[in-house]
Every structure is written in C-alpha cells, then in structure tokens.
Amino acid sequence: MRNLLESKKWLTMICLAAAFSLTTTACGDDDDTGSGNNDLTDVIDESDVTEDDEDTVEDNEDTVEDDEDTVEDDEDTVDEGDTIDEGDTIDEGDTIDEGDTVDEGDTVDEGDTVDEGDTVDEGDTVDEGDTVDEGDTVDEGDTVDEGDTVDEGDTTDEGICGYTVAASVIDLNDNYLEIIAHNANAAPLDQLQLQLWSGYGGATTVGQYELNETSLADCGNCLTVASFDANGDFAIEYISQSGTLDITAFGTHGEQFTATITDAEFIEIDASGDPVPGGAGYCIDSVTFDLTIPEIPVYVEYESPICEDDDVSNGFVTESTEGEISPSGDFVNARATSTVDAGTYNRLYVQLYEGPYAVGDVLPIDDYNFATCATCVFLFANCDAATNACTTRYNAGNGQLVINAIDATTGEFEATITGAKFVEVVQEGSPFYESYIPEDGAGWCIDNITVSGTLDIESPI
Numbered sequence: 001m002r003n004l005l006e007s008k009k010w011l012t013m014i015c016l017a018a019a020f021s022l023t024t025t026a027c028g029d030d031d032d033t034g035s036g037n038n039d040l041t042d043v044i045d046e047s048d049v050t051e052d053d054e055d056t057v058e059d060n061e062d063t064v065e066d067d068e069d070t071v072e073d074d075e076d077t078v079d080e081g082d083t084i085d086e087g088d089t090i091d092e093g094d095t096i097d098e099g100d101t102v103d104e105g106d107t108v109d110e111g112d113t114v115d116e117g118d119t120v121d122e123g124d125t126v127d128e129g130d131t132v133d134e135g136d137t138v139d140e141g142d143t144v145d146e147g148d149t150v151d152e153g154d155t156t157d158e159g160i161c162g163y164t165v166a167a168s169v170i171d172l173n174d175n176y177l178e179i180i181a182h183n184a185n186a187a188p189l190d191q192l193q194l195q196l197w198s199g200y201g202g203a204t205t206v207g208q209y210e211l212n213e214t215s216l217a218d219c220g221n222c223l224t225v226a227s228f229d230a231n232g233d234f235a236i237e238y239i240s241q242s243g244t245l246d247i248t249a250f251g252t253h254g255e256q257f258t259a260t261i262t263d264a265e266f267i268e269i270d271a272s273g274d275p276v277p278g279g280a281g282y283c284i285d286s287v288t289f290d291l292t293i294p295e296i297p298v299y300v301e302y303e304s305p306i307c308e309d310d311d312v313s314n315g316f317v318t319e320s321t322e323g324e325i326s327p328s329g330d331f332v333n334a335r336a337t338s339t340v341d342a343g344t345y346n347r348l349y350v351q352l353y354e355g356p357y358a359v360g361d362v363l364p365i366d367d368y369n370f371a372t373c374a375t376c377v378f379l380f381a382n383c384d385a386a387t388n389a390c391t392t393r394y395n396a397g398n399g400q401l402v403i404n405a406i407d408a409t410t411g412e413f414e415a416t417i418t419g420a421k422f423v424e425v426v427q428e429g430s431p432f433y434e435s436y437i438p439e440d441g442a443g444w445c446i447d448n449i450t451v452s453g454t455l456d457i458e459s460p461i
Contacts, residue, residue, distance in 0.1 A: 216273025305443025
C-alpha cells in the first residue's frame with residue numbers, strides 16, 4: 001500500500017505554507033479517461049497523510065454547490081512524516097466576475113465559489129445542454145457571447161481538469177528545487193509535485209521550460225499529480241506530457257521563487273514511473289506559485305536529551321496500534337496512537353528495515369537519521385485530529401528494542417522499547433530522507449513502552 005506522500009520511507013511531516021496564488025480555467029477536450037534506503041513514511045499521517053481528496057467530475061454535469069463546500073477530513077502525515085495541511089475547503093473569495101454573462105445578459109454573481117474546478121454556486125451549471133441561471137439553457141452548438149468566461153476549474157467530460165491550491169511548501173537543496181501542493185486540507189486529495197533536477201537538465205534560473213517529460217526515471221523538470229483516496233491511500237499518479245513552466249523569479253534561500261504552469265496535460269504512469277497505455281488523464285490550465293524559499297537553519301550533532309530538562313517531554317500511553325508487516329517479515333511499520341485531548345493526538349512509529357526478524361531479537365536504537373536507520377523509532381507530537389497536521393517530529397537516537405512476537409502470516413507483532421531518547425528533527429523528503437537536528441530543539445524520553453497489535457500483511461512498494 002502506498003500512502004501520502006511516498007511508499008516505504010514516506011516523507012512524513014511537511015508543514016504546508018499557504019503562500020500561493022493561482023488562476024485556473026477550463027481545459028480543452030482530453031481523450032484520456034479520468035477516473036533510499038527506507039522510504040515508508042506518509043506525508044499525510046499515514047494512517048496516514050499528508051493529511052495532507054478528489055472532487056468527482058460527473059460526465060456532462062458540473063455539480064453546483066454552496067460557498068461553504070468542504071471536503072471531509074481524513075487521517076494520514078503528513079503523519080508519518082512531515083506535516084501537511086490537507087483538506088478541501090475553498091475560500092469564499094473564488095469568484096466569477098460579475099460582468100461575465102451567458103446568453104443575453106444572464107449573470108452569475110461574483111460571490112459564487114468554484115469548488116476545485118467543478119462547482120458553481122447557486123445551482124447554475126454550465127455544460128453542453130445544461131441550464132444556466134434560472135432555466136436559461138445553452139443548447140449544444142449555441143454560441144456564448146465574446147468575453148463570457150467561467151472562472152477556475154471547469155472539467156472536460158473525459159479526464160480530470162483544473163487544480164486549486166489549498167496549501168503548498170517549497171524546498172531547495174544542492175540537487176533540486178521542489179514544490180509540493182495539495183488541493184485540499186484532508187483526504188481525499190490530489191498532490192501536485194514539481195521537481196527541478198539540476199543534474200538532469202532541469203531549470204536553474206528564470207525562463208520558459210517545456211513540461212514534456214514521459215518518465216520519472218530521468219526527468220529534469222518533473223511535474224506529477226498523485227491522487228489519494230479518503231483513507232489517504234495512493235490511488236493513481238500522472239506525469240505531464242505537455243505544458244509550459246514560466247519562471248519569473250528563481251532566488252536562493254530566503255528569496256522568492258515565482259512560476260506559472262500553463263496548459264499542462266498529464267498521462268497516467270505506473271509504479272515504475274512509466275506511461276500506462278490507454279491510461280487516465282489529468283490537465284491543469286494554469287496555476288501560479290509565489291513562495292519564499294526557507295532560510296538554511298543551523299543544525300547540530302545528536303546528543304541524548306536530559307530527560308529532566310524543562311523542554312523534554314516524557315512517556316507515552318498507547319491507546320491503539322496499527323500498521324503493516326511484509327509477507328517475508330523483513331519489514332515492519334507499526335504505529336501507536338495516544339490521545340492528547342479531543343482534537344489532538346501523538347503518534348509513535350516503529351519501522352524495521354533489515355529483517356527477517358524473530359522473537360527474542362534485540363535491536364539497538366542508535367541512529368536518529370531516517371535516511372540510514374535500520375531500527376527507526378520516531379514520534380509526531382501535537383497532531384490535529386481534523387487535519388492530521390503535526391507541530392513537531394522527534395527521532396530516537398538512543399535506546400533498545402526487543403521483539404516479543406512477530407508473525408508474518410497472522411500479522412501479530414509486539415516489541416518493547418526501553419531507554420529511548422528522542423531529539424527534535426527537521427525531516428527531508430524523497431529521495432534523500434536526511435534528518436537534521438535544529439539548534440535548541442526539544443527532546444522526548446520514553447523509559448519503557450510495549451507496542452503490540454495485529455498488523456496488515458502487505459508488501460512495501
């Protein structure tokens with residue numbers, strides 16, 4: 001099972017910033033049918049994620065909804081990982097200009113919202129033959145006066161079109177610039193990912209670039225959209241085969257990155273990143289990002305926290321455990337949840353990458369870095385139950401884990417953790433998964449805890 005954002009060491013918590021601007025108009029006809037070491041950490045809490053949503057497009061009918069359309073919350077990471085503010089609310093500010101008219105002056109009020117591209121407020125729908133505003137119809141073949149437009153997100157009958165950014169985050173390192181955006185603040189959702197790989201000919205400065213890659217294996221300017229269902233589980237992924245990326249500002253850390261994607265048409269790709277013959281389609285007419293690239297923080301080496309210090313939390317009370325174990329027993333992903341209050345929870349993860357494992361195995365917890373750990377124990381704190389956005393991630397760099405029970409046939413798993421000492425980290429995403437310890441970060445200590453439950457038997461992708 002693949003969850004938000006990645007499979008196997010999934011990027012677990014990415015705090016999504018809402019700095020964005022965008023415009024979306026209707027796509028043209030689309031013949032496609034819409035419908036490491038260690039990388040299993042969800043970007044939507046992988047119960048996970050990223051937290052962090054698909055609006056269904058009915059054939060020949062754009063659903064009309066109110067200004068308060070929302071998408072039900074779902075669990076994930078940005079737990080198991082980086083926090084993502086996922087949800088599908090559309091601000092009341094999306095409007096259809098009051099001057100736009102359809103067929104002899106009928107107008108649509110400027111307050112009407114468009115829900116991710118397919119709904120127009122107050123019941124007025126626009127589609128071939130559908131009625132517009134109190135019964136006035138536009139028959140197939142009838143013309144619409146020049147200048148009449150419907151703003152943001154209308155869909156073609158074939159394929160999924162339009163994209164509205166609910167939250168986004170940007171990262172820049174020596175290898176690539178990356179933007180991750182969600183069109184909702186909770187699953188189900190579509191996750192847009194733009195990666196500009198300098199080593200593969202990707203953009204490194206201002207200019208116009210074609211988005212015509214057909215494989216994830218060697219793309220330089222990689223634009224993908226991944227859809228996740230209401231459980232935060234991966235459903236389908238697309239890569240752009242045409243479109244334009246217009247970069248007008250390409251700064252460094254602490255500076256702006258501004259770019260617009262236009263006329264992007266996507267094809268479905270498989271788990272290997274290759275096109276699926278006759279697969280589904282997706283399109284984005286226009287979306288703009290204007291984001292500040294984060295400053296480079298100061299990082300320090302791992303030192304076990306002093307459990308008695310004021311900025312160090314202690315203990316963990318497990319209320320439920322779930323997760324996955326591979327059929328061979330060489331990989332375990334167990335997660336235990338503890339309720340803080342009615343709207344907040346903490347979650348502890350145990351991820352074991354170098355099995356097969358047996359009852360009685362004693363495993364050292366001695367590597368806080370998620371990129372290299374074999375016995376990975378980490379914790380997400382103060383996660384919002386509605387959005388699955390977590391404030392802090394802690395990785396353990398000291399302690400011991402003993403396996404009391406493990407059965408890859410029934411899914412039974414139990415392990416006892418002792419002397420675990422966690423430090424606050426900033427977690428990098430795919431494909432490097434490096435963990436960095438910020439200066440003056442907080443800590444967490446767990447003296448003794450047993451994690452047990454019946455896990456799902458699944459092969460990691």
